[in-house]
Amino acid sequence: MDILYLLIPLSVALVFFILAGLWWAIDRGQFEDIESEGERILRDD
Amino acid sequence: MTQVNVLLGQRPASPQALESAAPELTQAHRDTPQQRLALLDAPEEWAAFSLPEKTESGCWRSSVVFEGMHCAACAITLEDALRAVPGVRSVQISGASHRGQIVWSPELTRPSEWMRSVERHGYKALPANDAHAHARRREEARRMVWRWSVAALCMMQVMMYATPTYLTQPGEISDEALHLLRWASWVLSLPVMFFSCTPFLSNAWRDLRERQISMDLPVALGMVVTFVVSTLGTFEPQGPFGAEIFFDSFTMFVFFLLTGRWLELRMRDRTAGALEAVLNRLPDSVRKRQTDGTWALMSIRRLQVGDVIEVLPGEAFAGDGLVLVGQTQVDEALLTGESRPLARRAGDRVIAGSHNLSGTLQVQIEQIGAATRYAQIVTLMESASVSKPAMALLVDRWAKPFLVVVMLTSLASAIYGWPTDPAHAVMVAVAMLIVTCPCALSLATPAAMLATAGALARSGVLVRRLSALQNLALIDTVIFDKTGTLTRDAFEVAHIHTRDGVSHSQALDWAGSLARHSLHPVSRALWSEARRRAEAAGRLDALEALTAHDVNELAGQGVQGVLTQSGQEPQALRLGSAAFCAAPSRAGHHLQVSLADASGWLASFELAEQVRPEASGVVQALAQMGLSLKVLSGDGPAAVAQVAQAVGIADAQGGCSPQHKLQALQALQAQGHKVAMVGDGLNDGPVLAGADVSFALGQAVPLAQAQSDFVLMGGQLAVLVSTLQRSRQTMRIVRQNLWWSAAYNATCVPLALMGWLPAWAAGLGMALSSLLVVLNALRLSQALPDSLQQQALVLQSV
Numbered sequence: 012m013d014i015l016y017l018l019i020p021l022s023v024a025l026v027f028f029i030l031a032g033l034w035w036a037i038d039r040g041q042f043e044d045i046e047s048e049g050e051r052i053l054r055d056d
Numbered sequence: 057m058t059q060v061n062v063l064l065g066q067r068p069a070s071p072q073a074l075e076s077a078a079p080e081l082t083q084a085h086r087d088t089p090q091q092r093l094a095l096l097d098a099p100e101e102w103a104a105f106s107l108p109e110k111t112e113s114g115c116w117r118s119s120v121v122f123e124g125m126h127c128a129a130c131a132i133t134l135e136d137a138l139r140a141v142p143g144v145r146s147v148q149i150s151g152a153s154h155r156g157q158i159v160w161s162p163e164l165t166r167p168s169e170w171m172r173s174v175e176r177h178g179y180k181a182l183p184a185n186d187a188h189a190h191a192r193r194r195e196e197a198r199r200m201v202w203r204w205s206v207a208a209l210c211m212m213q214v215m216m217y218a219t220p221t222y223l224t225q226p227g228e229i230s231d232e233a234l235h236l237l238r239w240a241s242w243v244l245s246l247p248v249m250f251f252s253c254t255p256f257l258s259n260a261w262r263d264l265r266e267r268q269i270s271m272d273l274p275v276a277l278g279m280v281v282t283f284v285v286s287t288l289g290t291f292e293p294q295g296p297f298g299a300e301i302f303f304d305s306f307t308m309f310v311f312f313l314l315t316g317r318w319l320e321l322r323m324r325d326r327t328a329g330a331l332e333a334v335l336n337r338l339p340d341s342v343r344k345r346q347t348d349g350t351w352a353l354m355s356i357r358r359l360q361v362g363d364v365i366e367v368l369p370g371e372a373f374a375g376d377g378l379v380l381v382g383q384t385q386v387d388e389a390l391l392t393g394e395s396r397p398l399a400r401r402a403g404d405r406v407i408a409g410s411h412n413l414s415g416t417l418q419v420q421i422e423q424i425g426a427a428t429r430y431a432q433i434v435t436l437m438e439s440a441s442v443s444k445p446a447m448a449l450l451v452d453r454w455a456k457p458f459l460v461v462v463m464l465t466s467l468a469s470a471i472y473g474w475p476t477d478p479a480h481a482v483m484v485a486v487a488m489l490i491v492t493c494p495c496a497l498s499l500a501t502p503a504a505m506l507a508t509a510g511a512l513a514r515s516g517v518l519v520r521r522l523s524a525l526q527n528l529a530l531i532d533t534v535i536f537d538k539t540g541t542l543t544r545d546a547f548e549v550a551h552i553h554t555r556d557g558v559s560h561s562q563a564l565d566w567a568g569s570l571a572r573h574s575l576h577p578v579s580r581a582l583w584s585e586a587r588r589r590a591e592a593a594g595r596l597d598a599l600e601a602l603t604a605h606d607v608n609e610l611a612g613q614g615v616q617g618v619l620t621q622s623g624q625e626p627q628a629l630r631l632g633s634a635a636f637c638a639a640p641s642r643a644g645h646h647l648q649v650s651l652a653d654a655s656g657w658l659a660s661f662e663l664a665e666q667v668r669p670e671a672s673g674v675v676q677a678l679a680q681m682g683l684s685l686k687v688l689s690g691d692g693p694a695a696v697a698q699v700a701q702a703v704g705i706a707d708a709q710g711g712c713s714p715q716h717k718l719q720a721l722q723a724l725q726a727q728g729h730k731v732a733m734v735g736d737g738l739n740d741g742p743v744l745a746g747a748d749v750s751f752a753l754g755q756a757v758p759l760a761q762a763q764s765d766f767v768l769m770g771g772q773l774a775v776l777v778s779t780l781q782r783s784r785q786t787m788r789i790v791r792q793n794l795w796w797s798a799a800y801n802a803t804c805v806p807l808a809l810m811g812w813l814p815a816w817a818a819g820l821g822m823a824l825s826s827l828l829v830v831l832n833a834l835r836l837s838q839a840l841p842d843s844l845q846q847q848a849l850v851l852q853s854v
Binding site for chain 2: 020022026029030040050053
């Protein structure tokens with residue numbers, strides 16, 4: 012069970028890593044207009 | 057597909073606009089869009105709708121509103137068009153709100169260049185002048201999402217770390233591993249405590265410093281207590297609070313609370329969007345007449361009273377003004393609730409923020425900026441939305457002692473339970489603190505009333521004080537003024553008396569040819585009656601050919617002028633009061649105007665007030681709602697009785713001075729009646745102020761001076777009925793909300809006190825109860841039936 016001593020701190024680090032990614036996404040306005048992105052597939056080119 | 061959208065985008069506002077716009081567009085106008093856009097190229101102009109971009113130095117982020125967008129595919133077309141412009145760094149366009157953000161570099165391009173690219177694709181980009189407020193709100197929304205996501209992610213992970221402690225038997229898991237799990241939970245609770253909770257904590261701290269108690273205080277207290285107790289449990293398991301930790305409960309209730317707050321914020325923004333449509337209507341540039349008679353484009357900020365501007369079809373008026381030249385139809389729907397296009401010609405007034413639909417006009421500006429009716433409407437809406445209704449004040453007054461009691465009770469329960477099980481006692485106290493937060497209770501009234509005020513504003517009814525909605529629902533008597541309320545401001549010709557040998561139509565033609573030069577209501581009535589009859593007889597041209605010259609108007613007396621008819625001697629005519637025309641005065645309760653020539657009296661016209669066509673329907677609908685109706689007027693008793701009879705009100709009293717009216721009103725109130733007064737808002741000041749609820753009618757009312765609680769901006773009586781119905785509905789929903797939130801608190805407090813309600817369930821309950829209240833209130837934000845439908849409804853009930 013010694014692996015827990017590595018995995019649990021690692022999972023904490025992972026959460027912070029994901030949070031950083033989330034912050035990046037929110038700060039870039041990724042969640043502000045959800046509808047039109049879905050309709051992008053309809054574009055011609 | 058793109059092609060189709062471009063074509064759709066070019067569709068003008070209305071078919072009329074298309075017909076008459078085409079011939080109006082002369083060479084002089086064709087290059088004006090470019091000049092108009094070029095105005096925006098000065099840094100002080102673009103700063104009004106742009107902010108310096110943070111991530112790319114030297115670039116600006118501009119907010120624009122797009123016209124002509126129909127769907128999300130338009131947004132894609134526009135984004136492509138804008139990205140193709142050199143110097144445009146990035147583009148974000150929202151298909152839902154028709155707004156966009158454009159980041160561009162001033163070294164390579166100018167706003168006019170990318171705006172022109174938008175116009176080449178058949179759309180129109182307008183600078184969003186509320187960009188700064190909009191950016192602030194977006195920033196707020198982003199931070200809220202960010203707080204919420206942090207709480208959500210940490211909650212999930214903390215839950216995983218907590219699972220082993222629920223699932224394993226004592227001794228099955230080593231103390232070191234357990235301690236590691238607790239430490240991990242603590243680490244992930246830190247961002248929740250110090251980032252996600254900050255709105256609650258900072259509000260509570262502000263209230264504490266101001267020695268006030270608000271709803272955030274118990275919630276913040278609950279958060280701090282749980283976090284501190286769990287932290288001590290983690291690092292000092294032998295301490296007074298034992299080894300118990302509650303990080304899972306803590307993160308979960310923070311998550312639920314934030315979910316509730318976030319949804320609330322989104323709904324508020326949606327209601328604000330309705331008002332925003334009104335707030336963002338003034339054009340950014342105008343064409344002003346120079347001293348040498350040419351037209352020059354300039355920014356609206358340099359417009360001054362007295363300037364003459366030219367307004368093309370499709371443009372909005374920049375200020376309140378008088379039409380000098382031209383004839384058109386205008387759309388005042390957002391300002392007055394009148395959905396039909398209204399005709400405007402030389403001599404008429406137009407209001408800022410309304411739209412010119414069909415013809416080119418020259419308008420002399422009479423009011424700009426804060427003095428315009430438009431600005432007054434905006435200010436009124438803003439001030440009403442922050443006023444607190446009486447019922448909300450009552451709730452706030454009770455909330456304070458309630459919160460004190462809650463905090464003392466939770467303290468007492470913690471002390472009581474302490475000797476047996478300190479950990480359990482602390483959690484009961486925390487659950488109490490969170491579950492009793494009377495958020496729902498204090499949201500119940502303002503949420504409903506704001507939703508109603510927004511819906512009414514869109515139908516042309518301004519609410520000056522939210523608490524008036526509450527009074528309106530209790531009304532049992534309605535008092536109408538006569539002039540301008542049950543009747544129109546305009547007159548109609550009732551009878552014509554003439555000298556022997558002069559026909560009615562001849563007299564009317566002569567009178568009309570003089571009257572057309574005057575703006576007096578009586579003159580207008582004569583001119584329009586003359587036109588109407590001539591048109592019916594098919595000799596409109598002959599009437600138009602009658603021209604009077606040397607016309608002058610003598611204030612308070614009448615008009616005089618010389619009429620030249622082909623093949624006849626010029627005639628010197630006078631139109632006005634009996635004394636002015638040396639005419640015999642006649643008995644009767646109608647207003648009289650006389651016409652005389654050099655040899656004396658020619659004709660007399662009796663003018664009657666026009667009863668509003670919808671008045672009798674409205675009266676009947678109100679009577680069906682169980683209201684007693686009354687007319688009080690300063691006019692002669694006979695005229696008042698006649699109008700009252702025409703609309704179907706039995707109780708009418710004429711010849712009242714304002715004091716009489718006020719006395720009659722107070723007498724009714726002394727009998728316990730709740731009285732609504734409907735007047736024109738100008739002559740009835742004290743009476744309107746004395747009534748329980750007052751309505752001012754008519755577009756002539758200077759809004760800032762109107763004493764009334766409600767202003768019917770479109771001058772439509774029909775909207776009175778639906779306003780009354782909506783106010784009753786509002787109070788029904790307010791009562792539902794209050795009952796629901798009171799019942800919620802009444803059941804949850806004992807449950808929490810017994811220890812049956814864990815902290816996370818308390819957080820969920822609180823968030824859900826507030827959400828339910830807001831959702832219930834949103835039912836009121838649906839639009840009132842528009843004026844035509846209302847008239848149809850009113851007529852049906854007749």
